[in-house]
Amino acid sequence: MAGRGSHALRGPAYRASEWTAERLLKRKGDRTVSVVIPARDEEATVAAVVERIRADFVRPDGGGLVDEVVVIDSDSTDDTARVARAAGAQVFSAKEIRAELGSVAGKGEALWKSQLVTTGDLLVFVDADLVDWGTHFVTGLLAPLLVDDDVQLVKAVYDRPMIDATGREEETGGRVTELVARPWLALHRPGLAGIVQPLSGEWAIRREAFASYAVPVGYGVEIAALVDTFDRFGSAGIAQVDLGRRTHRHHRHDTLGLMAVQVLAAADRRRGAVVPGDEVRDATVELTQYTRGQSGFEPRVTAVATGERPPAAFLRMPSPESR
Template structure:
């Protein structure tokens, strides 16, 4: 297994600089309709960063000289701040989560937003970018879309990057990705060792072909990235997966308790895929220190999953048309 991972790393890991923009544009033209690209930003209260990301993508990848991206959509999942207005002012098409597939009530969670985005995008290649990135570089898009345009055998490409931990004004080099290192990486190495070569398995920046995404089920919460890797491995095989180094990722970091909830959802996602067993108590109790001692707070662990989009008749009707 180690030899296979090493081979995959040598053959399916690149840098964004390996595919210059002129080569990508030529490949896009040659691909025709199969080379159409939609970029989706799932967003919840990201007014401080979403505008800069939209502006950079439009400036660098949606001009007449560089028409790499055909569609840029921000899916707002219930923001209470000015996320929707800032994104629209910067030039994105803004769609509210609850307006997509209204017959099915939405539930909270990032995976829910990504799943619903398939209904409002038209590209054959869909690129997901988190909306909380700072110092955003458009290579996050072109770098991961590029291999899908130049290699028809690839189905899913994840971004990899250095991830410093930046909290309270302090910077810990290479210190980000705590849930990845403590939960996701051990799970993958122990149970899905063929995926051990992914540097950022939980990263929110990746691109995939619609024909793959529409066959996947989507955990509604934080387990969506792990599920997508595991399920894609089963559907299309390791050699259809790749990763691209896009530099450094700067973003807002969550506190330890939020990370605990994320870890629980990811563990649950892995367990479902290992055994499909029923959890007797899919909840997580955490503790807050108060002036009266430690107070327990119990949170539900995401257990719902949305079915493959090919099971949704509105989606099938839209794309058949």
């Protein structure tokens, strides 16, 4: 694998503050850009994310830095889809995109399916629950792809304070990163030790590269894309950009267990060769957790989705009759 023999990455080489939309627009050329926002029950924040990105980067004549803003709605039970559409996004239901391929709940599924409804040569993924952020997230993530042809994947780096249910700032986030992702990388991909936030939800990638990867359906999507890019392109294929600060909501420790299973499943699969076409979409692992009840500690078993989708480049186009 190319990445195993490559020099380790040494921290962020880019700062978002160094790049304006005007500077990047001069470098864009004929390449197109899609901003993709996966969302599940994010009616409180998704509209503001869409509106700010469109206001800063989308032009009515199509000559802006961003060509399309797409929200992939993952079975929301609130008004996420409606408010995102009202804010100006193209909105697609994940389960309705190529319905003949079936549907699985999960962030990775939304990102995988986004490839089937977007057109950009460059894909920028931005979470829908952003609270304290700026549209420099988009310019920062795009810059390395537009100025360095070797870069395939751009990972965000930021300070990560957490906000509790009352709006109070808590400890710095990143528990799954520190307890799961970083130890695994130290053991199995030490060349990625310089990646500050391997699980950051904001990242950008060339469509051609992403379309060649198998994609975990859940929260393993970020570490999978990171490892796959390193193994194929080496350290030169990955860039990091300092975005400053990103505030997000607190997650209960028991829900982090579900995320950790998906991250480990995706990473462990990449200890060997990932064989395109060998992915199992509906694979699950049972995670047993315990809570104290009337009779003592009682088990709670959750089926965690650990399947993967095949590379989008391998998909057959639907027949005219099924479209």
